[in-house]
Amino acid sequence: MTATSSPAAKPHWSETLSVYLKPRVLIVMMLGFASGLPLALSGSSLLIWMREAGVDLGTIGLFALVGTPYTLKFLWAPVVDGLDVPVLSRVLGRRRGWLVFAQLLLAAAILFLAVQNPAASPWFVALGALLVAAASATQDIVIDAFRVETLEEREQAAGMASFVAAYRIGMLASTVGALYVVTGFEWLGFSKTAAWQWSYAAMAALVGIGIVTTLIATEPHESDEVKAARASENPVGRVAKAAYGAFNEFLNREMAIVVLVFVIFYKFCDAFAGTMTAPFVIDLGFTRTDYANLVKGVGLIATLVGGFAGGYVARALPLTTCLWIGAFLQAISNLVFSWLAFVGLNHWALTAAIIAENFTGAIGTVIFVAYLSALCNSPLHTATQFALLTALAAVGRTYLSAGAGYVAARTGWPLFFVLSTLVAIPSLVLLAILQARGHFAQLGPVRVVAADD
Numbered sequence: 001m002t003a004t005s006s007p008a009a010k011p012h013w014s015e016t017l018s019v020y021l022k023p024r025v026l027i028v029m030m031l032g033f034a035s036g037l038p039l040a041l042s043g044s045s046l047l048i049w050m051r052e053a054g055v056d057l058g059t060i061g062l063f064a065l066v067g068t069p070y071t072l073k074f075l076w077a078p079v080v081d082g083l084d085v086p087v088l089s090r091v092l093g094r095r096r097g098w099l100v101f102a103q104l105l106l107a108a109a110i111l112f113l114a115v116q117n118p119a120a121s122p123w124f125v126a127l128g129a130l131l132v133a134a135a136s137a138t139q140d141i142v143i144d145a146f147r148v149e150t151l152e153e154r155e156q157a158a159g160m161a162s163f164v165a166a167y168r169i170g171m172l173a174s175t176v177g178a179l180y181v182v183t184g185f186e187w188l189g190f191s192k193t194a195a196w197q198w199s200y201a202a203m204a205a206l207v208g209i210g211i212v213t214t215l216i217a218t219e220p221h222e223s224d225e226v227k228a229a230r231a232s233e234n235p236v237g238r239v240a241k242a243a244y245g246a247f248n249e250f251l252n253r254e255m256a257i258v259v260l261v262f263v264i265f266y267k268f269c270d271a272f273a274g275t276m277t278a279p280f281v282i283d284l285g286f287t288r289t290d291y292a293n294l295v296k297g298v299g300l301i302a303t304l305v306g307g308f309a310g311g312y313v314a315r316a317l318p319l320t321t322c323l324w325i326g327a328f329l330q331a332i333s334n335l336v337f338s339w340l341a342f343v344g345l346n347h348w349a350l351t352a353a354i355i356a357e358n359f360t361g362a363i364g365t366v367i368f369v370a371y372l373s374a375l376c377n378s379p380l381h382t383a384t385q386f387a388l389l390t391a392l393a394a395v396g397r398t399y400l401s402a403g404a405g406y407v408a409a410r411t412g413w414p415l416f417f418v419l420s421t422l423v424a425i426p427s428l429v430l431l432a433i434l435q436a437r438g439h440f441a442q443l444g445p446v447r448v449v450a451a452d453d
């Protein structure tokens with residue numbers, strides 16, 4: 001892989017624009033949408049559904065645990081690297097076969113969740129959310145590998161920016177879009193529960209965008225090294241070797257444990273606040289339509305601008321500098337919600353908060369993913385190593401943030417968001433240690449790619 005840890009030469013503006021229209025980059029962009037779509041369906045949208053159904057804040061906070069597959073996906077990533085999907089891989093190729101398989105599972109899981117009722121059967125809702133997360137995590141494993149293997153080096157920065165922007169749009173579709181569909185069905189006379197169920201059914205249909213994109217895409221070229229490794233061993237041996245080789249190669253690096261802990265904590269402050277943002281807005285008295293309108297309008301613009309700004313920063317500045325910028329932006333943006341808690345029911349204040357959240361979140365994601373990409377350098381273990389790193393990055397969102405609801409209930413919203421800013425301190429300390437020990441200088445040339453929020 002390849003992004004650079006030092007400033008890159010600036011291309012002519014026409015070259016910068018034309019690369020975004022290349023077929024490979026456009027395919028990656030559409031897969032970004034497919035990757036971003038499911039996350040909110042087991043996250044923020046589900047939390048709003050549960051809050052409207054009367055589920056208490058403590059239980060809502062615990063639902064962060066349904067994201068466990070995102071933190072454990074590295075366990076089955078070697079299967080994706082080492083095995084083919086019967087029939088599908090033979091017809092479509094190894095990566096595309098796995099993609100279609102994961103996408104079909106995802107659509108089925110969303111439909112299962114759609115027929116549940118949070119008030120009457122919270123455990124079945126939890127099971128449905130867990131199935132959605134598992135299928136989504138599997139799709140992410142394949143998309144990460146596909147993206148790294150299909151884009152040329154000069155297309156990586158554009159691919160990263162396009163992917164992250166489309167990823168955020170996918171998330172908006174499953175938040176804003178889902179909320180609009182709920183409101184629409186209620187207007188037609190459906191009950192609140194039925195409206196939410198039909199909304200989730202509509203989101204399952206949107207998975208078809210990813211399936212069509214996969215069918216249109218071209219299977220990535222396999223290097224001679226990969227072909228030789230796959231031809232010389234039986235399937236079980238390939239899986240075992242993929243698992244052992246990926247983890248052994250990574251863990252033998254200098255300061256490997258510190259790096260892994262840093263990956264866990266870098267996005268923690270963002271995840272800790274983000275877990276409770278949607279319930280917070282509802283508690284202030286805003287309607288789901290208010291929230292949806294702002295996210296759809298200024299939130300979308302801020303996301304797109306932030307994503308491409310992050311891509312520019314990642315190309316123009318050293319990786320270390322980028323990480324410091326992203327870390328501070330993520331932490332400071334949480335304070336905007338603390339201010340909003342004092343302001344209360346004010347649409348202009350919510351607009352400012354949404355802009356800050358989406359803009360800084362998009363920049364932070366691009367920069368962080370550039371770093372994760374820098375850590376992956378083996379063509380034999382692309383999916384496994386990237387899955388390990390993105391799984392660790394999800395630990396903050398899944399486990400460390402599980403108690404956010406209880407903290408918010410005890411402290412109140414203003415203090416909660418102040419505390420969510422302070423939890424950024426461990427990542428800043430670890431970043432300083434890694435920089436002082438020369439970790440970033442050892443990365444060498446790395447490829448810029450993108451992954452999960």
